[in-house]
Amino acid sequence: MDCTTLQNNILKKQQSIKEKQKQLAQHELELKKTESIYKACMKKLKKKPTIAEMRAECKKQGLVYDSKTKKCRESLRRKKKAKPVAKPATKSVAKSAAKSATKSATKSAAKPAPKPKPKPKPKPKPKPKPKGKKGKKQLDRRPLCPIPDGFKWDGRLGQTGKDGETWKVLDEKGKKYACKIFSANKSEKLIKKEINDQRKMGDSGVSPHVVWEGNKCFLMEMVNGPILRNVNIKKYTEKDVKELTEIAFALAKAQIAYADGNVKMNVMYDLDKNRWMLIDFGMIYPHSKMTKIAKKNKITIEKQYLLNAFNILMNVEILIMNKIYGAQNLNYTPIGGGFVPKKSFPSLIHKLNELGLLELNSMFSIYKKNRERKGKYYDSSKMIGM
Numbered sequence: 496m497d498c499t500t501l502q503n504n505i506l507k508k509q510q511s512i513k514e515k516q517k518q519l520a521q522h523e524l525e526l527k528k529t530e531s532i533y534k535a536c537m538k539k540l541k542k543k544p545t546i547a548e549m550r551a552e553c554k555k556q557g558l559v560y561d562s563k564t565k566k567c568r569e570s571l572r573r574k575k576k577a578k579p580v581a582k583p584a585t586k587s588v589a590k591s592a593a594k595s596a597t598k599s600a601t602k603s604a605a606k607p608a609p610k611p612k613p614k615p616k617p618k619p620k621p622k623p624k625p626k627g628k629k630g631k632k633q634l635d636r637r638p639l640c641p642i643p644d645g646f647k648w649d650g651r652l653g654q655t656g657k658d659g660e661t662w663k664v665l666d667e668k669g670k671k672y673a674c675k676i677f678s679a680n681k682s683e684k685l686i687k688k689e690i691n692d693q694r695k696m697g698d699s700g701v702s703p704h705v706v707w708e709g710n711k712c713f714l715m716e717m718v719n720g721p722i723l724r725n726v727n728i729k730k731y732t733e734k735d736v737k738e739l740t741e742i743a744f745a746l747a748k749a750q751i752a753y754a755d756g757n758v759k760m761n762v763m764y765d766l767d768k769n770r771w772m773l774i775d776f777g778m779i780y781p782h783s784k785m786t787k788i789a790k791k792n793k794i795t796i797e798k799q800y801l802l803n804a805f806n807i808l809m810n811v812e813i814l815i816m817n818k819i820y821g822a823q824n825l826n827y828t829p830i831g832g833g834f835v836p837k838k839s840f841p842s843l844i845h846k847l848n849e850l851g852l853l854e855l856n857s858m859f860s861i862y863k864k865n866r867e868r869k870g871k872y873y874d875s876s877k878m879i880g881m
């Protein structure tokens with residue numbers, strides 16, 4: 496071999512060493528990367544799962560998480576329900592089964608098997624109470640209410656509410672009345688208070704007049720029309736706003752802090768009077784609570800009563816907007832979107848704004864915050880009444 500070939504060989508070898516070193520460095524880099532991934536993975540594995548994660552894991556297996564043992568176990572309720580046959584034989588069950596088997600097979604068994612305990616008789620099931628159309632129990636409290644002579648019962652009115660039972664009553668001329676009968680154990684004081692509030696509101700013309708009262712019931716004019724839940728409304732006009740505002744002012748004037756948010760059952764449309772009416776003065780906040788809130792809100796007690804009344808009637812507006820524009824569009828209506836509409840758009844918002852109480856209305860401010868939070872994702876081009 497000559498010197499040049501030898502030199503070439505050396506150069507080649509040096510080149511290949513360099514390449515191998517390069518590859519080695521690359522492999523080392525990859526190794527480091529994989530090692531760090533592996534470390535993170537192990538860390539995750541070692542991390543204790545949270546209780547929520549454990550619960551979810553147990554649920555996946557059809558078990559429940561026991562916070563004492565910190566392990567999954569079978570649900571106690573299911574254990575009780577499961578028939579003993581289906582259960583895996585525990586020691587005692589197996590023993591007693593074996594005993595009864597030997598007893599029946601050979602009477603001459605060495606050890607007499609203990610007598611099986613008599614099974615406790617199943618408790619007699621309570622008789623099902625008479626139920627109404629929708630499965631709700633229907634009480635009949637008419638014996639509590641001795642209506643005056645000349646009046647007669649004419650069937651139930653609407654759905655039995657939380658507190659009262661309301662019946663239709665006819666006078667001699669066939670004029671219709673509503674009779675609200677309270678439960679036998681409702682306090683006399685509360686009954687008197689409700690009838691008194693009903694009287695005040697009846698005198699304001701935004702609620703039925705009281706015509707007679709007993710100890711556990713009273714008779715009032717009948718609202719001939721549907722409750723808000725069943726009203727089929729296509730358009731909300733200034734007339735509606737005016738009537739709802741009248742209700743709000745009547746409540747505030749009588750210092751009645753209406754507390755029943757279930758307006759869909761307690762606001763009715765009187766087809767004879769052609770106007771909105773409010774019924775049911777059974778849930779009222781005490782005056783002391785109102786003074787406290789007024790202090791917190793830094794407003795007068797009169798304004799606090801107005802705010803409370805408008806808050807209730809804003810719920811009516813929400814329900815009406817829902818009916819007219821659909822639940823999916825509610826957030827584009829002034830009340831659902833929490834914005835003040837143009838003057839020509841009928842809304843209680845204008846009234847509250849005039850009174851300087853708009854920002855204190857919780858629904859309005861919640862919806863407003865919601866719209867602001869959504870920001871650019873809020874499609875303002877769809878807004879109704881801007």
Ligand SMILES: Nc1ncnc2c1ncn2[C@@H]1O[C@H](COP(=O)(O)OP(=O)(O)O)[C@@H](O)[C@H]1O
Nearest residue numbers: 653656657658659661673716717718760775777
């Ligand atoms: N004056 C009335 N005229 C017509 N229906 C009435 C009248 N008062 C009550 N009702 C009907 O009876 C239902 C229950 O009356 P309500 O006073 O709201 O009782 P509760 O205190 O149990 O909620 C109402 O939702 C309505 O359908």
Ligand SMILES: [Mg+2]
Nearest residue numbers: 656760761775
């Ligand atoms: Mg009611």
